[in-house]
Amino acid sequence: MDRYSRAFAEAMDSTGTRNITVAAHARVGSNNVSQWRTGRRPIPAERAVAIAALLGVAPERISEGYERLLHAGYTPPHKTPSLGARTGASPVDHVTIERLLEFGHSEGPARILLPDFLARRKIGLTAIEEVRWTFQPSHAMEPEIERHALVLVDITATQHDQVIDGGTYAYSLWGRPDVRRLLIRRDHWLVLGYGKDAEYTEVQTSELPNLKIFGAVLGAL
Incomplete structure (x- = not known):
């Protein structure tokens, strides 16, 4: 294992990020991540x-190929993240986004x-300051939002009377977190996925205290 794969493995361990999460974010197979983590193959x-942004490290720390590009004179279009994710100071042309707390697993x-x-x-x-990030925990919104995609959430919309009919929200229902659309009816709400034939859950008005809204989904990466 060289220093690049060691830095990659340490970043995954320190953040508690799983192979499947990195794979989904980098759009590769989990076996690729396993090989990167053990040093059998280098990170392209x-x-x-993308991987460095997820883990909060500089890309040249985890990829020898990227470091060679820098030494050859390549200039990134934006300053790459270095210690900003650890210290709270954002590099130039980057923004820091906090994790959405109490929503599912605290991975990442x-x-x-x-x-x-x-x-x-x-x-x-x-x-x-009003945006948080989390991972999409299910397949419910595919193909619009893939499972394990990074989702950006507006945390100012957390009350039932702030929900817009048909909007997509991060929520938990009876303690189970997910990202889906919410439809408001006269005497009940519908929690459903993407597409006209998506499965749905009916929530009676009397059951709304069991539906906790974490915020409105702004987009996914």
């Missing part, structure tokens, strides 16, 4: 930035760094 330069870092231009495309005019 083209995957390094407490905060992530995203390029400002990419974050703004997803969150629009929402203040960064």
